[in-house]
Amino acid sequence: MKYMDIVNGPVNASRIILGCMRMPALSVGDAVNMIRTATELGVNFFDHATCYGNGEAEERFGEAFPATGIKREEVIIQSKCGLHFDTKEFDWSRDDILNSVDGILTRLKMDYLDVLLLHRPDLIFDPEEVAEAFDNLYTAGKVRHFGVSNVTPGQLELLKKYVKQPLIFNQLQFSLDQTQLIDSGLYLNNLTTDRSINRDNGILDYCRLHDITIQAWSPLQIGMFKGCFVDHPDYPELNMKLAEIGDKYGVPKTAVAIAWILRHPAKMQTIAGTMNPEHLKDICDAVKVDLTHREWYELYLASGKFLP
Numbered sequence: 001m002k003y004m005d006i007v008n009g010p011v012n013a014s015r016i017i018l019g020c021m022r023m024p025a026l027s028v029g030d031a032v033n034m035i036r037t038a039t040e041l042g043v044n045f046f047d048h049a050t051c052y053g054n055g056e057a058e059e060r061f062g063e064a065f066p067a068t069g070i071k072r073e074e075v076i077i078q079s080k081c082g083l084h085f086d087t088k089e090f091d092w093s094r095d096d097i098l099n100s101v102d103g104i105l106t107r108l109k110m111d112y113l114d115v116l117l118l119h120r121p122d123l124i125f126d127p128e129e130v131a132e133a134f135d136n137l138y139t140a141g142k143v144r145h146f147g148v149s150n151v152t153p154g155q156l157e158l159l160k161k162y163v164k165q166p167l168i169f170n171q172l173q174f175s176l177d178q179t180q181l182i183d184s185g186l187y188l189n190n191l192t193t194d195r196s197i198n199r200d201n202g203i204l205d206y207c208r209l210h211d212i213t214i215q216a217w218s219p220l221q222i223g224m225f226k227g228c229f230v231d232h233p234d235y236p237e238l239n240m241k242l243a244e245i246g247d248k249y250g251v252p253k254t255a256v257a258i259a260w261i262l263r264h265p266a267k268m269q270t271i272a273g274t275m276n277p278e279h280l281k282d283i284c285d286a287v288k289v290d291l292t293h294r295e296w297y298e299l300y301l302a303s304g305k306f307l308p
Ligand SMILES: NC(=O)c1ccc[n+]([C@@H]2O[C@H](COP(=O)([O-])OP(=O)(O)OC[C@H]3O[C@@H](n4cnc5c(N)ncnc54)[C@H](OP(=O)(O)O)[C@@H]3O)[C@@H](O)[C@H]2O)c1
Pocket: 018, 019, 020, 021, 022, 047, 048, 119, 149, 150, 171, 172, 216, 217, 218, 219, 220, 221, 225, 227, 228, 230, 254, 271, 272, 273, 274, 275, 276, 279, 280, 282
């Protein structure tokens, strides 16, 4: 595994995170096995959210973790709050953040979170309320570090005007299929392609300029949860290139797809969502690969993009 010290955040964090969104599908025994496999592979960072299985992901993890024999301080546990799909609202109000963290800690059976992220913007968020909640959580020792997910530069600036703690992460969608994070910087004002549309107000450069580590979510998914592009019949050119480069480095195709994200100089982490220990082993082989500049471009082009 490769590790990085997060600016203003946890040290020695694995570049690959295990995302626990799909953990509700596992029995407690399988969850124990999955967490153990992850740590044996060097993954020491786990991502949760209150909305994953409506709390069930955190609950399963909390049931399984004590049986792994892993010490709490050996892992970095992150969760996210703010999404209420049950009531169809996104909520960053002070009370909701505070209540959410109490619920998270109860379900995880832990007394602190290493990282809390605000999951997706609340359309009517009040940054002063967020600041109050973060102060409260930090002072009480319930949360050590804070960040956001799917948040624009403007929203980050607004938060930073009031929030005292550094905002250290922005979790964003990025994969060989979903490249919108980097596309508009390439196609710029080109009228012949939608890829020129700036959909996020330059969040990639903003995060790099402000020492906010990007965590790339859904690194293998087609679109939003349409399945894995590796071995998918709609992606023949990409799969041929993944196989060719994989053969060169002696790793599976999924490892090459993950290595493509890790090769970006923004020094992102990536969040693998598999709940299959064998698939996670393949994914972690990504750290054996240092793609050349040309290979990185070859993969980008094989995923269906072109140079302007
Ligand atoms: N912040 C946000 O808004 C947000 C949104 C979505 C997700 N996330 C985070 O990102 C994590 C990852 O999301 P995700 O699960 O959608 O993304 P993912 O890791 O890109 O996709 C996982 C899918 O790929 C499949 N897969 C993995 N390795 C494979 C292989 N070798 N062969 C065939 N299929 C393979 C998995 O199936 P198997 O399980 O069978 O391996 C699963 O269906 C989540 O757990 C969550 O923590 C965050």
